[in-house]
Amino acid sequence: MQLINDQSTPAFPGERTVITIGAYDGVHVGHQAVIDHVRRVAAERGCKSVVVTFDQHPAFVVRPESAPKLLTGPAEKLVRLEATGVDAVVMVPFGEEQAAESPESFVKRVLIDHLDVAVIVVGEDFHFGQNREGNVDLLRKIGAEHDFSVEGLELLPRADGVDEPVSSTAIRRALAGGDVSRANEMLGHTYEVRGQVVKGDQRGRLLGFPTANVEVPNRLCLPADGVYAGRYERPDGTVHDCAINLGRRPTFYEHAETSLLEAHLLDFDGDLYSEPAIVRFTHFLRSERKFDGIDALIEQLRADTEHARTLLIDVR
Known part of the structure; x- marks a missing residue:
């Protein structure tokens, strides 16, 4: 797996990418399902498969008083992402400047200019950019103008039948109750x-x-x-x-x-x-x-x- 920390130049000159974006804290079974889908689509299209994530959880910058405890530190997160078989991880520095960047600017700078994206795969509830103004509908609108498509996937249901999708929040809740068996089931590890x-x-x-x-x-x-x-x-x-x-x-x-x-x-x-x-x-x-x-x-x-x-x- 290639780790890319510099987004100032094209990552794969002459090649397009299929990507997913997110904090990816825990790299749980829901995350793994999204990345599996990214890899399949990339293989079909002859593109690179890429996870775009951040060097710290955005909440530590935009709402530090209520930022969640992390399920994976930086080293483990990279180990878990590498285990998915994805071609590359783009690590975007997240500070005050990034938090203030508009969704449109982020898409142009990172996804189009740096990654020449062909397909973006995210959860249907995905939000990004300043004040979380970016969403799947906005990505599709930009994609229509810049030759990329967007797939919004439904969140993965929990295997135990609870009417709640697998999420980092659900895993933290299970850990808070000492239920490591349920947390491990949702994590997949x-x-x-x-x-x-x-x-x-x-x-x-x-x-x-x-x-x-x-x-x-x-x-x-x-x-x-x-x-x-x-x-x-x-x-x-x-x-x-x-x-x-x-x-x-x-x-x-x-x-x-x-x-x-x-x-x-x-x-x-x-x-x-x-x-x-x-x-x-x-x-x-x-x-x-x-x-x-x-x-x-x-x-x-x-x-x-x-x-x-x-x-x-x-x-x-």
């Missing part, structure tokens, strides 16, 4: 977060359950506080089963300000400090709660570890 292992208070080691304390960027979405089974990937690509505690550790702290992500790697003994980590959430085990004492907590940790081990046999 296991939900993961990436961060750095930092030193904690080492209480887990004293309890007999050492953990990697993973510091996750504040912009990333985390599931609800609780205990989960999951997988932990190290920088060398090795993957370990793990039990994950996400929360404020009420047994030890009365009023912790933020939740902490701790992963206990099963059957592992080694130093993880300062390593980057990928933590994947496969199963919700239980809600976080306060225990009467250390012995009760240790007993529950043993039960959580064995529960995670049993569930993760089917994940390998």
Whole structure:
């Protein structure tokens, strides 16, 4: 997959493109269906297949006070997009200047001059440009004047029968309820977060359950506080089963300000400090709660570890 960061010159001189545009946060099954369609149309027409996206979620610029937590950081987003088989990703810088650009200017500058677009494929509810003034109807109007067509696709329905399409918002809602199974179904892959292992208070080691304390960027979405089974990937690509505690550790702290992500790697003994980590959430085990004492907590940790081990046999 080709990554294009400069939109000042033609991306594919002499070739036309079939594109889709969007934030593509999560690269969920709905996104994947759109990109699959883009690739099919591009193959039929002998064009390049392209995803046009942004270097940050537009909401962080246009409404920072209510911007959503991200389902994918920049690195994971590119990995997920590459896995779709698309020919290229055009990464548009999104700042105040981009937010103020009119839809017509954006189409001319990026889609026509840079990409020589032949077909644009978007969801039927697609909006873009200053004050979200651009939509499918406007794209079709411009396309009639500049030799490109527009396909507005219906949003992909959820597989669980709920009368709501698959969307990044629906996935965030599932994660907020701790329902990682439903979130993973809508994503089409296991939900993961990436961060750095930092030193904690080492209480887990004293309890007999050492953990990697993973510091996750504040912009990333985390599931609800609780205990989960999951997988932990190290920088060398090795993957370990793990039990994950996400929360404020009420047994030890009365009023912790933020939740902490701790992963206990099963059957592992080694130093993880300062390593980057990928933590994947496969199963919700239980809600976080306060225990009467250390012995009760240790007993529950043993039960959580064995529960995670049993569930993760089917994940390998």
